[in-house]
Amino acid sequence: MRPGVVEVQDIDYPEFVLKDGPGVHPANVGRKLDHGVILKVVATNICGSDQHMVRGRTTAPAGLVLGHEITGEVVEVGRDVEFIKQGDLCSVPFNISCGRCRMCKEGHTEVCLNVNPDRPGSAYGYVDMGGWVGGQADYVLVPYADWNLLKFPDKDQAMEKILDLAMLADIFPTGYHGAVCAGVTSGSTVYVAGAGPVGLAAAYSAQFLGAAVVIVGDLNKERLEQARSFGCEAVDLSQDATLPEQIEQILGVPEVDAAVDAVGFEARGRTGEAPATVLNSSMEITRAAGRLGIPGLYVTGDPGAVDEAAKVGSLSLRIGLGWSKSHSLTMGQCPVMRYHRNLMNAILNDRAQIAKAVNATVIGLPDAPRGYAEFDRGVAQKFVIDPHGMIAA
Template identity: 70%
Template sequence: MSSNRVVVYKSPGEVAVESVDYPSLEVPQEVADHFGITKKAPHAAILKIVTTNICGSDQHMVRGRTTAPQGQTLGHEITGEVVEAGEDVLFVNEGDICSVPFNIACGRCRMCDEGKTGICLNVNPARAGAAYGYVDMGGWIGGQAEYVMIPYADFNLLKFPDRDQALEKILDLTMLSDIFPTGYHGAYTAGVTTGSTVYVAGAGPVGLAAAHAAQLLGAAVVMVGDMVPGRLTQAESFGCVGIDLSTEGELTDKIAEVVGEPEVDAAVDAVGFEARGHGSGAGEAPATVLNDCMTVARAGAGIGIPGLYVTGDPGAVDDAAKEGTLGVRLGLGWAKSHSFMTGQCPVKQYNRKLMNLILHDRAQIAKAVNATAIGLDDAPRGYQEFDDGAARKFVIDPHGMVAA
């Protein structure tokens, strides 16, 4: 039996790589018990991890800003090679390299039938929707590992058409598991189209992915707001306009300097619940970005919200925020007839088409997010540097399959 190692959350600010059991073709016991299904999963496959990425959502757990328990396995951005397939898996085979949507979906329920795979009804006893290696998301083992089990493999896996081409472009293709579709979803649901002016809040990896997606959708100008100089420089490296939120001045004025008016056609919140106020040394103010987006979005505009918001935040600034109740100016959004899109991105709605953009050299997502490969044992360092504001997307390469 092969061994397996996985990144686990130990305590706020601390992760470690630990040995766990090699995956089996079984669903978590709590999933089987809750839904009255067999634990045995002939519909599943086991993947040897080719690449697995550190996500800002993981970082929320590692900062102690969720209810994740000690020992929570981590990692939901997974690309891997099939090394074992259950007897009911018909259309993926050993040796196939596949992207894994971070949403775990059964492919059988009403939500999956409607394409809403982020809120599948049959994979999580706690709520609709599940993910690998995440608190309250069904008990599925994380993918920042050497091997991982993928349920409902025929439905969930996106097979790359050519193995050699996939490995050549792996730093781009690894982004299909989450941040590229998530960023695209944020821009698309905000209504970005040909000639749009766009404001993206946050120059972390999801914000950069949303900015690149807005360019692909035809935006005339994409402005990206952040307070970390390196991240603003990264946004500017592929043609965005950096908006420095650490300096004095109103956001509307800074936008007007770029587009000639204090509003935009579409806004994207790629920050989420750990948002901070503007200005040097500003404290945490979790509704800041949502209110900014409503302020700068023109009447009738859309606001995409791929940034994460939670119902349990033990480190929140006040009791209301601890349960996800924020001081959002909903009246402003109502008065301006804004539309809002929240929740997990339904990755399967986008990943195949975004794969085609990558394979045909139309999308340069690895360059946009500054993809940087590290080894599995380097994961703790990657988490620390990411938390310190590194303008990089860390890609874990457990088996040395990423070309130098």
């Protein structure tokens, strides 16, 4: 509703058309969506990216319906949907994509050219993403359903593992993408900046990919304990020892093979906000010819930034350091479709328990404002909203 305030309100039941509303791009108003379905939301998660908007750190308009991490059951099917059926239980990639444009055909669903008139790429309930209505609600419309939805093969089995499967909409693929982009493989040493849910998912993914040692850095002691709970090393960045010194205490050398920035533009140092500090420190401790995965969010508009440059996404990046060390940096939204089917199979076959790693915590839709407030205070939990009591049941 305004910075620091979220409310639960009644909204219209979805229809197969994109109507005018908060954040809806004028060119998207009236867009026919016969290729979509309406989902009864089974799980919808609160994301750190949502918090950036709630804190007033983006240009998100008042009244925006939040929520881009959605799992749901199909209750209505649009005229042009061919393969998805009523009753299917599905994961919804947070990227909205058409499946028809050049980017989609090349596997870059995070930068679809046809769903957002402002720029490539779109998401549900997110600022500057075309105005698609978010899924922290009882029901939500998903466009291009045959393309976008990942159907779970067995509903009963899926409901038994629904907390793990609810992470497929965003943070499990996003964390995995960060680790993959950083080049994590068997025997790697890895540093993950940030012990929030995406950082924990990246650390878990690095282990899943065979890393020898995964080190997680943060200022939040509770979140560092959560990282330790599934076998990560942890470095407390509030301590006097520098990051290279703390890494050397663990590994014997002050550097790692791969680094993941799971913090983004609201990064903080010991003395306050420092938006480039994670990127610069990650380049400092990544070995020569190493790689950095950057799933942490960076924006082009930040009204609450510490300086004028940062307000438009310009940061004091030590690019010379990265250049001199022949680093590779990969950034941007995760193309969820690239990973979600295989990660689903890992969950369904008991090879991955991501919900435990991120401490998934179920709350009801009326409790969403409390969830936002507690998440903003830095609790080591990933809040999963259960609008219809289906998870509890």
